[in-house]
Structure formats: C-alpha cells, structure tokens
Amino acid sequence: MTPTVTLTERRARGVRLPRAEIDFLLAHASHLIDVVPTFERGRIRLTPRGFVGFLTGPSTRYVIRPKIPWPNLRLLLGLSPEAEGTTYEPGTDLLAVLATEFVDQLEAVTRPGLVAGYSEVETTSSFLRGKLRAAEQMRDAAARAFPDRFYINEPVFDLNAPWNQIPKATAVALLDCTELPLTLRQRIESAVVPLASVLPQPVTERTFVVARAEPRAESYRPLLNVSQLILNGLASANPLAHAGSAFLIDLGQAFERYLTEALTHTLATHHTWSVEAQPGFTLGPTTLQPDIVIRKRRVARAVLDAKWKTTTLDANDLHQVLAYATLTGAKRVGLVYPGRTDARTHFTTPDGRVRVSRYRVRVIGDAAELTRSITKLARDCRLQ
Structure with a gap:
C-alpha cells in the first residue's frame, strides 16, 4: 500500500522522506509545495501553496486538504450548497466528491431531456448546400474536369453542442481514473449513456464560454461548473512529468x-x-x-x-x-x-x-x- 503524507494548504509540516521523493518534489512539484531542508537527516519541511487535491510521487501519495471548512470551499468553487444537516467533510477523496457532484448534476440534466443545438458536420453532396470547403473542392477539381461532388460543412440539429460535449469529455476522463471507487465509475458509465451520440471533441476555455452563453442551456450551468473543476484538476497531472496521478485545484x-x-x-x-x-x-x-x-x-x-x-x-x-x-x-x-x-x-x-x-x-x-x-x-x- 502506498504511504500517504497528509498536508494542509499553507501550513508547514515536517516529514521524513526518501531521497527519491525529495528529488521528485524539488524537480516537478516546487510550484505546488515548498520544500525546506531541516537539520535532521532525511527530514524536510513541506508547505503546500494555494492548491488542494492530491499528487503521487515515486513511492508516496501527497494529499493536500483545504484550510477552510468544506461548505465554504464548495461556495468558493461555485458548487451548489449541500443539503441542510449535511456534515460530510472530504478527507483524501476530493476527486470522488466532485465526481459524485458531477454525476448528480448530469442525471439532473438528462432526466428532463438533453438540449440539442446546431453544429456542422463535414460531408460530401451532389448538391451545393451549407458551406463549401474550398481547399478540398479545388484539389478535387484539379484531378477531374467535372467534379461530381461538393465538399461541404452542413448544419445539423443534434446533441453535438458545446454544453453536451463538455460533460461527455468529463465523463470519459473520470472513467479513466482508477482512483475512483468502482461503484462510482459504474454510476458515471450509466449516467453518460444519453450522451452516447455526442462526438468526442477537445474541450477548451472557448468551449465553456460558448456553452455558458446559450440561454437554452441555463440548466446546465451547475454541471458545467463542476465539469470545469474536474477537467482543470485532472490536467494538473501533465506538468508533473511523471507517470503518477494527480488532481489539484488552484484556489x-x-x-x-x-x-x-x-x-x-x-x-x-x-x-x-x-x-x-x-x-x-x-x-x-x-x-x-x-x-x-x-x-x-x-x-x-x-x-x-x-x-x-x-x-x-x-x-x-x-x-x-x-x-x-x-x-x-x-x-x-x-x-x-x-x-x-x-x-x-x-x-x-x-x-x-x-x-x-x-x-x-x-x-x-x-x-x-x-x-x-x-x-x-x-x-x-x-x-x-
């Protein structure tokens, strides 16, 4: 079992770590955790910066808890308030908490029916309609004197809209997270079934801007908020340049x-x-x-x-x-x-x-x- 070092954001803690872990923190996580040597051999003082979540080193898992209460962290993150009387405080499973929030919001959106929107698909047609893809058409015209098809982008009304692409991408990312309990991943797998026809698309900041600007998708806003938290948190593993997992939220x-x-x-x-x-x-x-x-x-x-x-x-x-x-x-x-x-x-x-x-x-x-x-x-x- 991987040993765990539990830290609190902005609070120093002295720990004893092997040399490989110290080298990892200095090389790849110095923007996340301040590492200060002590006078005792093998013992260092760790002070997390303004992040909460977890990251995994060569042989140790580091969990960073918030210094503010969980209900206030929810408000800070733009999540819906918990039900009255709820006293749950996430410990080492912040990702699981947000994944549960995500599937709750996804089910709330799919229950009354998903909102469709206009999108463009690349196709060919015997008739010119939609938008002509000029470069491909010119290449085809150079190969044959009388083109028998037009390369077009045709508008269609379907579920391939930004507000549906975002939760689809989030669900796919969460299903790859082996840190999540199997029962939770199974619930996500069931909840995402109504989005089966949504084509995978890269999600950018622009995708969120377009999705939030759609008046008909106002009911999606809580789902979009938690999706953005999850996707940004999972992307935090990329700069660590190692095979370990990470989920970090920049407070x-x-x-x-x-x-x-x-x-x-x-x-x-x-x-x-x-x-x-x-x-x-x-x-x-x-x-x-x-x-x-x-x-x-x-x-x-x-x-x-x-x-x-x-x-x-x-x-x-x-x-x-x-x-x-x-x-x-x-x-x-x-x-x-x-x-x-x-x-x-x-x-x-x-x-x-x-x-x-x-x-x-x-x-x-x-x-x-x-x-x-x-x-x-x-x-x-x-x-x-």
Whole structure:
C-alpha cells in the first residue's frame, strides 16, 4: 500500500522522506509545495501553496486538504450548497466528491431531456448546400474536369453542442481514473449513456464560454461548473512529468473566479456599472491582465487583484496594481485577500491621484455572511 503524507494548504509540516521523493518534489512539484531542508537527516519541511487535491510521487501519495471548512470551499468553487444537516467533510477523496457532484448534476440534466443545438458536420453532396470547403473542392477539381461532388460543412440539429460535449469529455476522463471507487465509475458509465451520440471533441476555455452563453442551456450551468473543476484538476497531472496521478485545484484561480462572479451578481442591479474579467492591455511585447476591472458607463473606475494568501502587503503586488492604474486610468486599485472577517485599509499615492486599498473579504461563514462581505466590497468600489 502506498504511504500517504497528509498536508494542509499553507501550513508547514515536517516529514521524513526518501531521497527519491525529495528529488521528485524539488524537480516537478516546487510550484505546488515548498520544500525546506531541516537539520535532521532525511527530514524536510513541506508547505503546500494555494492548491488542494492530491499528487503521487515515486513511492508516496501527497494529499493536500483545504484550510477552510468544506461548505465554504464548495461556495468558493461555485458548487451548489449541500443539503441542510449535511456534515460530510472530504478527507483524501476530493476527486470522488466532485465526481459524485458531477454525476448528480448530469442525471439532473438528462432526466428532463438533453438540449440539442446546431453544429456542422463535414460531408460530401451532389448538391451545393451549407458551406463549401474550398481547399478540398479545388484539389478535387484539379484531378477531374467535372467534379461530381461538393465538399461541404452542413448544419445539423443534434446533441453535438458545446454544453453536451463538455460533460461527455468529463465523463470519459473520470472513467479513466482508477482512483475512483468502482461503484462510482459504474454510476458515471450509466449516467453518460444519453450522451452516447455526442462526438468526442477537445474541450477548451472557448468551449465553456460558448456553452455558458446559450440561454437554452441555463440548466446546465451547475454541471458545467463542476465539469470545469474536474477537467482543470485532472490536467494538473501533465506538468508533473511523471507517470503518477494527480488532481489539484488552484484556489487562487477559484478565489478570483468567485470574486468576479459575486461582484458581477451584486452590481447587476446598478445598471451603469459592470465587471470585466481579465481584460488584456498590450504594452510593447507584453500583455497585462488585471483580475477584475469595475467600470461605470464603460469607464474604468476600480481595478482589483485577487490574492489567495495572507494580507501582508508585498512590494511586487503594489507595483502590479499601480501599473494597472496607469494602464486603465482607474483612480482606485485594490488587493483583495481571503479572511474570516471583513477589513479594509486605504492608502493614497504621494500625488493624491490613486487610492490603493487592501481588502479582506470573508470566505468562512454562512452564505449570507459571505454575500454581505461582497456587498461591502462592491459598495466601497462604487464610492466616489
């Protein structure tokens, strides 16, 4: 049985590991776990960065638990709240928990019937219809004087739409995960049967954008959210450059996404205000992307940068947000940190032109407390 080292995100723990494991962590997982030697031979201090999940080294499995309670992690990840009275706390099986959430949402979508959509299929026809594939048609015309067929992309109304391709790809990926219990994989296999006609397609960020933009697929949104978490978490194994398995969720990205969606929802009632996520600003050979730009009548009024760490101000972070102020013309910039309570501190640049704020928003508490915390942040950003 593979030995397991259980860690908690952002908390140091001293462990004894063989040399091969230490070399693996230093070579392939230094972006995930800080490795610091101690004065005792073979013993090191491990401090996970802002990730939760698991990864497997040459002979050891590393499990990283969140430092915030599971109900709050669900809210942070955009998952639906658990049923009242549920006290389940995932230990080493975060992937199994999300896979169960996935199959629950998949069954909820397939039960009333899947939503079809228009897609294009490549085919040939004796008649010209749809879109002509000019390159193939020209090659065929060069080989014969009178082509007897047209190479076309024909629109069809079927299940091969982005909102169906995403759960199909997620189910296929989960069925390959031997870490999941057999009973859970069997349940996924049964739940994905209605998607049997959906052709396998690579899923990109653009696929999610298109899927979420379809009004008829609004009921898919919880399914799409958990699918994105799973696919991104499974993709984390690729940079580790080894044959072991991994499933890791970047809480920094989750916190940024949570802030963006919560602020968008809160400011939706203020019709002149809008929230823009990660707009690109080109500066010479570099493109800078602030996390959140809050606009009033399309004019940038505030720029926020999400930081999943302690509220200690870092000079590099200040340089970053001040650069965003210059790029966007916003008079207010802020660094937003997670916490157990609300807090805010304001500074002003020496020329008085830009206000820099340090915010702490609640990520621990019930849903109402977290909503009030976001409302305070949004209100402060709107103050003139």
